[in-house]
Amino acid sequence: MGERTKVLEVDDVTLRFGGLTALDSVSLHIDEGEILGMIGPNGAGKTTAFNVITGVYRPTSGQVRFLGDPLTGLKRHAITKRGIARTFQNIRLFGAMTALENVLVGTDVHHSAGVVSALFRTPRHRREEAEGHEAAMELLEFMGLASRADELASNLPYGDQRRLEIARAMATGPRLLCLDEPAAGFNPQEKAQLMDLIRRVRDRGFTVLLIEHDMRLVMGVTDRIVVLEFGKKIADGTPAEIRDDPAVIAAYLGVDEDAS
Numbered sequence: 001m002g003e004r005t006k007v008l009e010v011d012d013v014t015l016r017f018g019g020l021t022a023l024d025s026v027s028l029h030i031d032e033g034e035i036l037g038m039i040g041p042n043g044a045g046k047t048t049a050f051n052v053i054t055g056v057y058r059p060t061s062g063q064v065r066f067l068g069d070p071l072t073g074l075k076r077h078a079i080t081k082r083g084i085a086r087t088f089q090n091i092r093l094f095g096a097m098t099a100l101e102n103v104l105v106g107t108d109v110h111h112s113a114g115v116v117s118a119l120f121r122t123p124r125h126r127r128e129e130a131e132g133h134e135a136a137m138e139l140l141e142f143m144g145l146a147s148r149a150d151e152l153a154s155n156l157p158y159g160d161q162r163r164l165e166i167a168r169a170m171a172t173g174p175r176l177l178c179l180d181e182p183a184a185g186f187n188p189q190e191k192a193q194l195m196d197l198i199r200r201v202r203d204r205g206f207t208v209l210l211i212e213h214d215m216r217l218v219m220g221v222t223d224r225i226v227v228l229e230f231g232k233k234i235a236d237g238t239p240a241e242i243r244d245d246p247a248v249i250a251a252y253l254g255v256d257e258d259a260s
């Protein structure tokens with residue numbers, strides 16, 4: 001087996017908010033085709049790390065590379081176009097659009113036919129529209145949302161909205177799909193279904209970064225887990241390794257290691 005392609009490399013990244021160091025010399029990578037979990041107690045820096053990776057924040061120092069190229073300094077839209085897509089902790093859908101239209105917004109990212117072509121409905125535009133429609137319907141099907149295609153996003157039940165957000169992110173054809181607490185507000189049965197769904201997403205060839213509070217879900221679905229505490233990476237390993245790691249156990253029990 002050759003070396004796996006590193007989709008993402010976070011290299012010695014520090015991010016300060018005024019006097020607070022939210023990320024402290026964090027390095028990590030994500031291999032192609034893997035499901036990487038990021039966990040840590042409240043305030044550990046998970047969301048901040050996510051925001052650095054998706055271009056919302058620029059690190060104070062250090063670098064983020066995506067497929068070997070620096071991401072630092074790129075605008076968010078450019079980052080999406082490069083191939084990083086995300087969902088949000090608090091769902092952000094276009095409520096007044098249908099489920100299908102929400103997914104179509106995702107597929108639009110890569111269309112080359114521009115506004116002029118759209119206005120004059122050139123053959124190329126029509127072809128791209130038809131292909132986009134087909135791809136979006138297939139994604140809705142995959143998510144179990146096909147029967148909801150024409151419903152307004154805001155009218156969908158909560159769980160369907162969460163899945164629709166994932167579908168929209170997948171529609172951009174990302175090389176890295178970042179899910180920010182996708183199981184928030186789910187009951188155990190919905191969580192089990194989501195675990196199965198995330199596995200199937202990976203089986204379709206996606207690489208997944210997952211922030212999630214539910215330990216069982218994270219342990220059950222990821223290939224590898226990175227643990228943050230007070231902005232520092234304290235562990236990086238398989239779920240089994242993480243479960244038995246004394247530093248991780250201490251972090252979750254709230255034991256102050258420096259106090260001993």
Ligand SMILES: Nc1ncnc2c1ncn2[C@@H]1O[C@H](COP(=O)(O)OP(=O)(O)OP(=O)(O)O)[C@@H](O)[C@H]1O
Pocket residue numbers: 017020021022040041042043044045046047048049
């Ligand atoms: N925009 C900001 N300005 C100032 N401080 C911030 C900002 N965003 C986050 N922080 C601080 O940075 C630290 C890390 O926060 P972050 O939200 O990344 O943690 P988290 O691990 O995602 O926590 P949670 O599990 O509660 O979502 C916290 O102390 C937080 O208060």
